[in-house]
Amino acid sequence: MNVFKEMTREIEACLTGFQAEGLLPAEVDFSRVAVEPPRDPAHGDMATNAAMVLAKPAGLKPRDLAERLAAALAAGDRIESAEVAGPGFINLRLKPDVWRGVVGAVLAAGTAFGDGDAGQGRPVNVEYVSANPTGPLHIGHARGAVVGDVLARLLAKAGYAVTKEYWVNDAGAQVDELGWSVYWRYLNALSPNAEAENEARALAKRPGGAPLQYKGDYLIPVGEALAAEHGDALLAMEAETLLPIVRDKAVAMMMEEVKATLAALGVEQEVFTSERWVIESGKVDAALAFLEERGLLYVGVLEPPKGKKPEDWEPRPQTLFKATQFGDDVDRPLKKSDGSWTYFASDIAYHRYKFERGFTRQIDVWGADHGGYVKRMQAALKAVSDGEAALTIKLCQMVKLLDRGQPVKMSKRAGSFVTLQDLIDAVGRDVVRFFLLTRKNDAPMDFDLSAVTEQSRDNMVFYVHYAHARCRSVFRQAAEAGIEASPAALAAADFALLEAEPELELMKRLAEWPRAVEAAAEAEEPHRIAYYLYETASAFHALWTRGKEDAALRFIQTDEPARTVARLALVEAVRTVIASGLDVIGVTPVEELT
RNA sequence: GUCCCCGUAGCUCAGCAGGAUAGAGCACCGGAUUCCUAAUCCGGGGGUCGCAGGUUCGAAUCCUGCCGGGGACACCA
Incomplete structure (x- = not known):
């Protein structure tokens, strides 16, 4: 039961009647006719702008049309009064029984009251969190998790067929780095008290000269699990056989932890899509072949970015996507200098995959630090769906974690809140979820640990x-x-x-x-x-x-x-x-x- | 330099795809408790909606420019 919708229909019925009488031209559209509660309750229960919107096409003065419409509406059995006010508003006062009927409707429907049919069962895909499986979720991920999850629930309540999704970045250099750090933890598990020597051994096996990147304690259990599972069998392996084993184990265990934390937050996504799978199943090749066919790829050299020029900048021919044809500012690279795909390439394939599954409407929830990525992704989905699919992106601004007004140090030392799991344990899942919705997603917010549990009206x-x-x-x-x-x-x-x-x-x-x-x-x-x-x-x-x-x-x-x-x-x-x-x-x- | 977001009361923020006299909380001032939870409620003061143009019956809201704050800008995700 949606009283506003019902009144809109009643008004439209009157307007249709006017058309039959010839008062209104037959072809005017009513889409701009709004029925809403007035800001000032003295103006009644609802107000409509119908007369103001339709006066011009009708060739009438707004107030004249309003008088006619008000008279017709007042004849309805649910309307107590209809008065013309201001420049041509019609203020409606409904009979009290209409409002009383709402009570019965709520009792009958239960919490399903408010369910809508605006979505008409159309599919929408909401992708959120999608944090790299290189460590536990932290506070920064919480906002996206909640915004995405509640948006999905909201769309479902409004009648859309919603799929909640997580994109797992389990391919690429970052995950290889994770693998080598885990290998070090594996060596530590086999021979404790030799961390420095083990690090040297791990680096000796690892191609390239960079230091280990993921040295947080959270990988210790992964090393131990590998030791328990494989004994010392990994020691003799060559890098190329070893890496997939340690890497996949690490990703699997990290995703397990991520899912556990999300579950603790009440977030349960239905689909987890693996980047590695998307690449290995040929979807990236297929997506790029699709773009190639349409002449949207070329090899070219980009201008260096203005302002802040990277130290190691050098003009270099790259495989580029013509993002500028779809509203982006520059064309975007799809291949790295070592010949492997960029993240963007697999992301294109992923969004195309979502389109192939029937999602012409897609929503991504990202951190604001990815803002520079928005246009190219929207351009890419447009290109890859021949304009049939649209992507909207909700950017979540930073959450500053405070305690009694003081910033909480985000160090990894024990005692300070680093992980999302810690935050949930400290204040509770319901507080985290609700509080993160007390600002719109694109406004920065403070999350004060002492304030969120305070019992007063400002909470x-x-x-x-x-x-x-x-x-x-x-x-x-x-x-x-x-x-x-x-x-x-x-x-x-x-x-x-x-x-x-x-x-x-x-x-x-x-x-x-x-x-x-x-x-x-x-x-x-x-x-x-x-x-x-x-x-x-x-x-x-x-x-x-x-x-x-x-x-x-x-x-x-x-x-x-x-x-x-x-x-x-x-x-x-x-x-x-x-x-x-x-x-x-x-x-x-x-x-x-x- | 380019792009994106933000600018509303002293402070923190809403403002329902353009509506009538711009709202709430905090803070400040004044009230309400024999009685369903006073952890609450009622009233008051407080505003050139960053600035300037434009669109129209009508702009905090849409468009353009400027000012101020934040973020992002090849080969990371």
Whole structure:
């Protein structure tokens, strides 16, 4: 039940009638007609701009058309009044029973209230986290994980067929580096107390002269696992046989850890696509052959970047993709100087693979430090799908980790929070998820460990939890008073007894939930859900406190059982909508505060 | 030098694809507790929406330019 949508249809019906009468031309489109709650409640429940938008095509003055439309609308049985205001707005006031109907609709639907059909089952692919499997997830990954996951849930609620996906960068130089660092840990496992000598042995086997890159303790278990599995069998192997073994083991164990951390955060992606698999199955070759056929590849020399010129810059012919034909600023290289594919090449193949699986709408969630990559990836998907697929990219800005206003040192020493798992253990999964949605994704934010668990109004997480807990508290009180408040009793309540003005206000807020879901999904902005919840919680807290000032507004009226049940139904509807919103965010509602 | 993001109350931030008198929290001032959780609520002061143009019935919102802050800029992902 979406009251705003229903009223939009009612208005469109009137307009269609005007067309039949010849008042409006037959070909005007109604897409710009909006029905929304006015900022000022004195202007009624809803306002429409229909007359202003259509006045010009109709050849009428906005206010004249508005008068006609208002008169037609006022004849409807759900509208109490329709008044023309300002430059041609029509302010609508709905009959209270319309709002009361929302309570019943919420009770009937449960947390499915707000589910929409805007998506019409169309497939959307949301790819997020996609952190390299070279170490545990850290705080920086948390925001993308939450934004991506909640966006996926939001789109699902709005009626899209969503696939949640993780791109595993298990190919390339970084992963080889990981392998050599693990080999060192393997040697340490075999002969402890000889770390320096072992490092020299590992480097002797490793081609090239660079030092080991991944020396964090988190690889120790990988070395031990290899020792337990292979004994000393790896020692005699040549580099090319050895590397795949240590590398694959490391990737497997790192991904296991990554998945465990994501699970602890409540993030569960359905598809994990391996970069190595994409390359080895020939998808990169196929994607580039596709571009080649369309004449979008060439060998050329790029200009050096202006401003900051790399030390080792030298003009060098490279295989380039004509990204400039699709809106990028320069053409982009696909091959490294050693002849292997760049990351971009395999990423093109991956996005093409997603398109081949039917995803004409793709969303990637990235860190803001990858911002320079956006245009080329969008260009590439456009090219590789012949313009049939579109990619939108949500960039997540930095999260600064603080404690009592002081920056937390991100050193790897014990005692400071480095990993995402540590953060979840410290403040809880629900706090992490909710808090990371209290800013829009492209605004930087501070995550203050002391502030996020604070219990006050300036903590959105707490404030919303408190509202839900208060709803449950009312029911505990009702049970003590011996009031029958089963789902059946609530559904059978006489909603006409919900007469108080603040009660009606609250019902109007609940009626906005489906609209909020649809708008947030359309805008791909999950943080709006957090703000809707905050405002709804605020409306409920306000009504609660009114009961302290005016006993007649208290939910439980022992001498008026029928009114009490009706109010309990309203409270349950509020609770349900809050639970529905928390469900989108992936947060578990609480029964009471601790 | 180029590209992207940001600029809204003293501070931290919303602003619902262009709507009517721009909102919330914190901080400040003043109130509400015999009573469903005062962990809350009500009221008050506080703004040239960075600046200047443009688009139109109407701009914080869209376009252009400028100023200021952040980030990214071949062969790393």
